[in-house]
Amino acid sequence: MPRVAAMVETAPMDSGATEAVRPGDAEPTDDQIDPSLVLHARDLRKSFEDTVAVDGVSLAVHPGERVGIVGPNGAGKTTTLLMLLGAIEPDSGTVDLVGQRLPDGRGEAMARVGFAAGYIPLPERMTVRETLDLFGTLYGLAEADAAADQVLEELGIPHLAKQRCDSLSSGQGTLVGFAKAVIHQPELIVLDEPTASLDPDVAMRVRDRLEVMNTEHNATLLLTSHDMREVERLTTRVIFLRAGRIIANGPAEEVVEEAGYPDLETMFLAEASRLRTTEV
Secondary structure, three states: OOOHHHHHHOOOOOOEEEEEEEOOOOOOOOOOOOOOOEEEEEEEEEEEEEEEEEEEEEEEOOOOOEEEEEOOOOOOOOHHHHHOOOOOOEEEEEEOOOOOOOOOOOHHHOOOOOEOOOOOOOOOOHHHHHHHHHHHHHOOOOOHHHHHHHHHHHOOHHHHOEEEEHOOOHHEEEEEEHHHHHHHOEEEEEEEOOOOOOOHHHHHHHHHHHHHHHHHHHEEEEEOOHHHHHHHHHHOOOEEEEEEEEEEEEEHHHHHHOOOOOOOOHHHHHHHHHHHHHHH
């Protein structure tokens, strides 16, 4: 996705709408920016030619929440994330991101957001250290070099500092992309499949770091993943998508109980099987 990737990387510089709004959230039809919310989307819709990717999604996320967006391939997860970040424009609907209405306020908003995904390329000819220094500076850090050293140490990869990004393995690139996303201690961390290419011990290191940022700095987490155990560990609320619509929203244990499944992975597999049957 080169075009989408480029748009994201500019960051530092039913028939009705389906809702993911918990008790006490502002009404998604309210057109005012709610300062108590980190993220507020209303009735998002997006189609690509004849394919409806997102069909009336509304959601509200409070500071410090840990929210997972899940569903089988084609459910609309990545498209929803990219609309929430302003990387692609919805056909209709509005997004307020850290107090800024998109698209006009995107530049200011993204300075307070960290985003990592496997399809966002790293600058090939720069070293890992140069890349982190650059993004730390773009995010306005007074001591970007010290912040780069710190995040490399925290992730256990100081030995990669002098390595060029185009020589990194897939897993190493994922770690560096994550480091780039969190170097400025963002208020909101958005991750699309954060540990998909990582070895289990390295994935655990990333999950531990996310939990520290959430508990010690009140960072808000929003992620997608096909690893339901990861979702159950990292999130306090899941939003389950089917064909671009929200079919469930709440703590994982409540979602699966209401749907009649023993756990989130069983529900996910059932939804994936249902989708394959529908396609046939």
